[in-house]
Amino acid sequence: MSDILVMRDLVGGYGDANVLQGVSMTAAKAEIVVIVGPNGAGKSTAMKAIFGLLKVRGGSITVDGTDITGWEPNRIVEAGVCYVPQVSNVFREMTVHENLEMGAFLRSGDLSAAYDRVYTLFPDLKERRKALAGNLSGGQRQMVAMGRALMLEPKLLLLDEPTAGLSPRYMEQIFQICRDVRDTGVTIVLVEQHAKQALAFADRGYVLASGANRHEGTGADLLADRDVADMFLGG
Amino acid sequence: MGALEIINFYLVPGIVIGSIYALGAVGITLVFAILRYAHLAHGDLATLGAFLALGAVTLGGVSPYVALPVAMVLTAAAAVMIDKAFYAYLRERPKIVTVMASLGVALMVRAVVQVVWGVDSETYTRGIVRPDVWFGIRIRDRELITILAMIGLVLALHVFLQQSKWGKAMRAMSDNPDLALLSGVDNKKVVMLTWIIVGGLCAAAGVFLGLNYELKAMMGWTMLLPMFAAAILGGVGRVEGAVLGGLIVGIAEEMSTLFLPTEYKAATAFAILLLMLLVRPTGLLKGKVL
Amino acid sequence: MEWIGLANYAVFMAIFICIYALLSLGLNIQWGFTGLFNAGIAGFFAVGAYTSAILTSPAVEGRIGGFDLPVPVGWIGAMLAAALIAWPIGKICLRFRSDYLAIATIGVAEIIRLVIKSEDWLTNSARGITDIPRPFGDLPYVYSQLAYLAIVAGVLLVAYLMVERQIAAPWGRMMRAIRDNEDAARAMGKDVPFRRLEAFIFGSALMGLGGALFAHFNRTITPEAIDPMIATFLVWIMLILGGSGNNRGAILGVAVVWIIWSMSEIVTDQLPHEYAVKAKYMRVFLIGLMLQLVLRFRPEGLLPEPQGTREEVSEKSK
Numbered sequence: 001m002s003d004i005l006v007m008r009d010l011v012g013g014y015g016d017a018n019v020l021q022g023v024s025m026t027a028a029k030a031e032i033v034v035i036v037g038p039n040g041a042g043k044s045t046a047m048k049a050i051f052g053l054l055k056v057r058g059g060s061i062t063v064d065g066t067d068i069t070g071w072e073p074n075r076i077v078e079a080g081v082c083y084v085p086q087v088s089n090v091f092r093e094m095t096v097h098e099n100l101e102m103g104a105f106l107r108s109g110d111l112s113a114a115y116d117r118v119y120t121l122f123p124d125l126k127e128r129r130k131a132l133a134g135n136l137s138g139g140q141r142q143m144v145a146m147g148r149a150l151m152l153e154p155k156l157l158l159l160d161e162p163t164a165g166l167s168p169r170y171m172e173q174i175f176q177i178c179r180d181v182r183d184t185g186v187t188i189v190l191v192e193q194h195a196k197q198a199l200a201f202a203d204r205g206y207v208l209a210s211g212a213n214r215h216e217g218t219g220a221d222l223l224a225d226r227d228v229a230d231m232f233l234g235g
Numbered sequence: 236m237g238a239l240e241i242i243n244f245y246l247v248p249g250i251v252i253g254s255i256y257a258l259g260a261v262g263i264t265l266v267f268a269i270l271r272y273a274h275l276a277h278g279d280l281a282t283l284g285a286f287l288a289l290g291a292v293t294l295g296g297v298s299p300y301v302a303l304p305v306a307m308v309l310t311a312a313a314a315v316m317i318d319k320a321f322y323a324y325l326r327e328r329p330k331i332v333t334v335m336a337s338l339g340v341a342l343m344v345r346a347v348v349q350v351v352w353g354v355d356s357e358t359y360t361r362g363i364v365r366p367d368v369w370f371g372i373r374i375r376d377r378e379l380i381t382i383l384a385m386i387g388l389v390l391a392l393h394v395f396l397q398q399s400k401w402g403k404a405m406r407a408m409s410d411n412p413d414l415a416l417l418s419g420v421d422n423k424k425v426v427m428l429t430w431i432i433v434g435g436l437c438a439a440a441g442v443f444l445g446l447n448y449e450l451k452a453m454m455g456w457t458m459l460l461p462m463f464a465a466a467i468l469g470g471v472g473r474v475e476g477a478v479l480g481g482l483i484v485g486i487a488e489e490m491s492t493l494f495l496p497t498e499y500k501a502a503t504a505f506a507i508l509l510l511m512l513l514v515r516p517t518g519l520l521k522g523k524v525l
Numbered sequence: 526m527e528w529i530g531l532a533n534y535a536v537f538m539a540i541f542i543c544i545y546a547l548l549s550l551g552l553n554i555q556w557g558f559t560g561l562f563n564a565g566i567a568g569f570f571a572v573g574a575y576t577s578a579i580l581t582s583p584a585v586e587g588r589i590g591g592f593d594l595p596v597p598v599g600w601i602g603a604m605l606a607a608a609l610i611a612w613p614i615g616k617i618c619l620r621f622r623s624d625y626l627a628i629a630t631i632g633v634a635e636i637i638r639l640v641i642k643s644e645d646w647l648t649n650s651a652r653g654i655t656d657i658p659r660p661f662g663d664l665p666y667v668y669s670q671l672a673y674l675a676i677v678a679g680v681l682l683v684a685y686l687m688v689e690r691q692i693a694a695p696w697g698r699m700m701r702a703i704r705d706n707e708d709a710a711r712a713m714g715k716d717v718p719f720r721r722l723e724a725f726i727f728g729s730a731l732m733g734l735g736g737a738l739f740a741h742f743n744r745t746i747t748p749e750a751i752d753p754m755i756a757t758f759l760v761w762i763m764l765i766l767g768g769s770g771n772n773r774g775a776i777l778g779v780a781v782v783w784i785i786w787s788m789s790e791i792v793t794d795q796l797p798h799e800y801a802v803k804a805k806y807m808r809v810f811l812i813g814l815m816l817q818l819v820l821r822f823r824p825e826g827l828l829p830e831p832q833g834t835r836e837e838v839s840e841k842s843k
Contacts, residue, residue, distance in 0.1 A: 051417075077419040085417070091410040094403070102407050105400070106419040148418070273624035275564070275631070321817050331562055331623045332820060335761065338564060338627075339816040342758055346810035350803045456754070460635060463628045498643045505632040512617050512625060525622040 002029045004064050004156050004187040005050070011058035012049055018057065019045045021211040025189075027156070027204075032178055032188045034202035034219070036195040038231060042211040043191040044086065047158050050189075051083040052076050064155055078106060082149035086160040086191075089145035092134030096125050099133050099144050103151030111151070117184075118147040121177055139170035143177070150181065157181065159190040175201045195231075199223050207231070243373045245489045251378045251447055253465075253485020254385035258440035259458060260465035260477035261389060262433035268409040268472030268523055269429050272330040276317070276341035277437060277462060282455030283344050284310035284438025285445040286352050292359050299359040300380070303442050307435040314434030315427055317344075323426075330525075341456065349452045357450040381443045388439060389478055392432065396474065401428055409472050409523075461488065461504035468511050470522025479519060483507070536670045542783050543677035544738050548760045549767070549775040550681075550688055551731030557769035557830070558692060559724040560704040562623040566732055566760050567753035568634030571641060572610055573603035573733025574740035574750070578654040579647075581741075588649050596660055600737045607733025608726045610637075615725040619718045626725075634753055642748045653747030657740050677738050681776075684731060688772055700724060755809060759786065762816045768826025777828055786812070 005027040013019035019042045027033040035043045048054050050061055052073045060069045068076055073083075082103075091099050100118055104111050119126040122143045128136065133144050142162055149157055159178075163171040171194065178188055179201070192198035199205050199219040207215040207228055215228055222228050259281055266274040284306045291302035321340055325333045366373040396402040401424070407415040408425045416422060440462075444454055465484045469476025484504050491503040516524045548566055555561040563569075577599030582591030594602075614633055618626040641648045648654065661672035691697055703710040703717050711717050740746040759782060767778020786808070793804035819826070 073416055074419045074421065077417065083417055085414070088411055089414060091407050091414060093410045094406060098403060098406075101403060102415070102418045102420075105404065152419075267624075273628055275627065324821055328824070329560075331560065331627075332824075334562060334624055334627055335765070336817060336820055338758065338761070339813040339820075342754065343810050343813035343817075346806040346813065349806040350810070354802075457635075460628070460632045467625075496643065498639050499636075501632075501639060502636050505629075505636055508629065508632060509614075509617050512621070512629070516621065525624055 003027065004029050004031075005033075005189065006062045007046070007050065007059070008061075009059040010046065010049055010056060010061065012054055012056040013045065014054055019054075019211050020049060022059070022213075023049075023208065023211065024059075024213060025206050025216070027187050027189050029155075029187055030182050030185050031204065032182050032190070032202045034198045034205045035189065035191045035208060036198060036205060037208035037214070040210075041208040043208055044160050045211075046208065047083070047160055047189065047191050050076075050158060051081065074106075077152065080152070080155035081158065082152055082154040082156070083158040084145045084149050084160060084162065086162075086164055090133040090136075090141050090148070092132065094133060095130050096133055096136070096144055096147075097129040099148050100129075100151050103148035107152060114151050114153065117153075118150055121150070121180055122147050139166050139173070142166065142170070142174060146174075146177065146181075150186075154186060156187045156189065159188065161191050161193055163192065163194060171197065196223070199228075239371045243371075245493070246486060247372065247374055247378065249486030249489035250482060251381050251485070252488065253482035254382045255440050255443045255447070255481075256458065256461050256465045256485050257385055257478040257481025258388065258436050258443070259462035260469065260481045261392065261474050262436040262440075263462050263466040264469065264471055264473060264477040264522070265405075265409075265429055265433055267466060267525065269405055270322075270333075270426060271412075271525060272333045272337070273463070273525075274433075275334060275337040275459065276344060277337075277433075278455030278457070278459035279341045279344040279348075280310060280314060280317075280434065280437040280455065281441035281444065281458060282348055282452060283313060283441070284434075285441030285450050285454065286348050286357075287438065288442045289352065289357055289359065289445070289450055299442060299446055302359075303384075303439065306438040306442055310438035310441075311431040311434035314430040314437070318426065318430045345452055345456065352450075352452070354452055357445075359446055359450075377446050381447060384439065384443065385478070388436065389474065392436075393474060401425070405429060457501065460501060460508070461485070464504040464508040464511075467516075468507055468518055470518025470520035471524070472522045473518065473520040476518055476520035476522060533667065533670065536667075536674055538783065538787060540670070540674050540677055540742060541787075542780050543674070543681045544735050544742070545760065545763060545783055546681050546776045546779045547684055547735035547738065548732050549763045549779045550684055550772060551728040551735070552760055552764050553728075553769060553772060553775040554688060554724050554731070555728035556764065557771070557775065558697065558700045558704065559721055560623060561619070561721060561725055561728075562627040563630045563725070563728065564627045564757060565630030565632075565634030565637075565753075567751055567756040568630070568637040569607040569611065569729045569732035570736035570739070570751065570756065571634075571637055571753075572607050573736030574746045575641060575648055575654065575736075576606040576733070577603040577737035578657045578740045578746050582654055582657050585649075588646050588654075591654070591656075596658060596741060599741075600734055603733040603737035604730040605733075607736070608730040611726045611729035612722070615722045619721040619725065634757070638748070638753055648748075651748060653745055653750070654740075655745045657744050657746065659741050659744050662744070673742060677742075680734070680738065684734070685772055685776070692772070755812075758812065758816075759783075762812055762819070764826075765816060765824075766819050766826055768828040768830065770830030771826070771828045774826050774828030774830075778826065781827070782812075 003026045007025045010020050010023045011018055023046050037043050049056055052071050056069055060067055063079055063081055066079060068079055091102060104114060124140055125143055125147055162174050182188055199222050202219045205219050205222045215222060263277050287309045288299060288302040288306035291297060291305045292299055317340055321336050322333050325336055364375050366375045396406055404420045404425055441455060461484045465480035466477050468483060469480030484507055488500045488503045491500060555563050579590040580592050580594045580602045581596055581599035583593050584591055614629050618629045660676055661669050664672060703715060703720055707717060763778040763782045764775050766782060768774025789808050793801055796804055
């Protein structure tokens with residue numbers, strides 16, 4: 001079985017309310033899966049649930065065959081999952097290089113190959129590696145955040161709205177980097193507000209509404225779907 | 236009044252007491268930034284360190300400078316134990332509850348000192364030390380050592396925070412705790428490490444205060460206000476800011492006696508604290524505001 | 526005759542409990558209902574005590590006053606003076622998290638202590654202020670004590686009813702909303718720092734009143750009359766043990782802690798002198814430990830805040 005992520009009938013939320021009311025999804029090895037949906041559909045919540053950041057009351061999550069439901073985030077990191085939050089996702093008062101170093105906190109031994117890999121993916125960062133992350137532009141900060149997550153060489157990379165607030169040029173660049181990362185064998189699950197662009201670029205997509213699955217399929221199929229079009233494309 | 240008098244009677248004592256404040260303020264700023272609460276037992280932990288060194292001096296017959304590392308290790312251990320016993324289980328509660336617990340710890344630590352060592356003033360060594368004169372500037376050995384030890388300890392801490400893996404983890408925890416946890420940093424280890432460092436610095440502040448003045452059960456508590464003023468003046472979370480803040484508060488306190496009765500030295504620190512909160516709460520070096 | 530002594534002692538204790546209950550109510554407004562950390566209770570207490578003393582005692586050479594004014598004027602003056610000191614401190618610190626207020630109130634209490642100790646012209650320094658009039662002080666001892674108890678109990682009752690009324694009013698709901706979810710309250714357009722300032726000033730005024738009642742009860746006030754750290758801390762443990770956010774809890778906590786505190790003093794006073802001094806500090810240690818145990822095992826106190834008023838905070842404390 002080549003599915004890196006399997007989420008089954010997930011129920012959970014913050015406090016007593018269940019934001020997620022039975023969400024299921026899978027992601028295969030080296031696949032980009034995008035989660036879209038209207039505001040409040042539970043997209044980011046579903047992603048946080050994978051990372052153990054909220055109370056899961058039902059269902060299960062497995063990563064590469066290991067059941068990680070209810071694990072502490074630091075153990076999930078060790079299981080090969082990295083998560084890039086939407087906001088405050090860099091150490092602002094640390095240099096770009098130190099941010100990457102923190103990403104590799106759980107690794108020991110020679111990290112030069114990992115640095116090379118990240119700096120090859122993000123040449124901009126190599127130039128600015130001594131700069132404080134807080135002094136970078138929004139797009140560059142997003143790259144630092146992704147680079148930090150990639151330092152652990154995860155099996156599964158979770159990105160929460162990586163293009164929020166970025167210019168179209170940066171959005172395209174981030175998407176391109178996602179493809180490059182995928183091509184190195186990493187599975188990427190991302191939440192996106194820009195549904196149209198995201199579906200066009202992803203391998204597969206899930207449309208959530210009111211905390212449950214609404215549609216799923218390849219990006220192209222979903223873009224062609226009338227209902228999805230009505231939801232997002234102003235149809 | 237000539238320049239030399241100003242230097243000898245105000246600037247040198249100001250730098251000495253400022254160095255002591257700096258040692259304490261660095262600890263306060265670390266707790267404020269990493270653990271995210273105001274630690275009100277900080278001064279009394281310094282008192283404990285000073286008296287533990289006195290114990291080593293009287294029992295072991297060693298000089299206070301030999302007793303200093305002993306006291307630092309013991310106070311660090313005490314700080315870790317206090318955290319485990321009284322603060323650790325409050326971590327999920329609003330931080331202000333831990334501030335309250337630390338007020339209780341302040342009282343408890345002081346009570347222990349008062350029970351074990353009594354309430355009379357003590358000194359490490361007896362006799363009057365005459366200052367050496369360098370180009371008209373009068374300074375005693377112990378004053379010079381206080382200043383140098385502060386510089387040495389802060390530099391060592393700086394190198395640790397900038398270069399070592401766990402030092403970076405501490406900075407990361409101060410910078411963005413959620414992301415540090417997501418990166419796999421073990422919060423418990425960072426907390427323990429912070430208390431080891433803070434406990435050691437507290438002891439150093441206490442020992443040097445005892446060395447330059449005298450040992451009293453209230454010595455640390457009265458130092459609390461200037462230490463906090465220094466940490467906020469420098470910018471919460473800024474180690475170099477805490478040093479700068481400590482020196483400024485120390486010198487300002489000594490200089491204030493030019494205009495104010497000596498009893499009101501403590502008011503200087505208070506005025507600095509309020510002024511900073513009023514005009515620039517992030518401090519001189521742009522620190523955090525909780 | 527033994528029981529008369531006991532009864533006298535009980536009246537004496539009851540007066541102290543009423544005075545501390547005023548402090549505890551004041552702290553409950555600040556901490557229990559608003560979440561403000563005041564670590565300088567003794568300072569506001571002392572300001573109240575000295576203000577009323579200066580206003581009501583007969584004129585004396587060498588210091589300001591006394592103005593020989595009626596006692597109620599002194600009490601109102603005490604409240605105003607405490608409020609006046611609270612105002613700038615609150616104005617500066619309440620924009621930030623309560624940690625800053627804790628530090629600043631420690632500072633203000635320290636400054637007040639210094640002023641009282643060193644300003645001859647104002648407080649007569651170490652010798653203190655004497656001849657403070659006590660209402661019904663001319664009656665025989667027992668009646669005078671009972672009359673004073675009636676007065677402090679009456680003042681406490683009025684304060685209690687006023688605070689209860691305020692807390693039940695929309696004002697109280699708003700304060701709790703601010704305490705439990707500041708961001709939401711701010712988003713609803715509440716002027717959070719201003720509301721907090723109100724609570725801080727109101728609470729401090731009650732502490733000043735407590736100080737005034739203390740001064741008139743003792744007829745004298747000196748810098749040594751209260752140990753600032755212990756007095757402040759006792760009020761804290763009283764409120765936390767009793768149940769912060771609950772006014773009856775605040776008063777119950779005072780009674781329980783004051784009785785434990787006084788009884789333990791009676792026990793340690795029996796010890797030989799060399800141990801008695803140390804025993805005093807052991808008691809302080811135990812009262813500190815008591816706070817830690819309450820925080821750990823019964824953070825809601827003996828009488829918890831009524832259900833439905835506590836939301837976000839209890840969620841966080843799980």
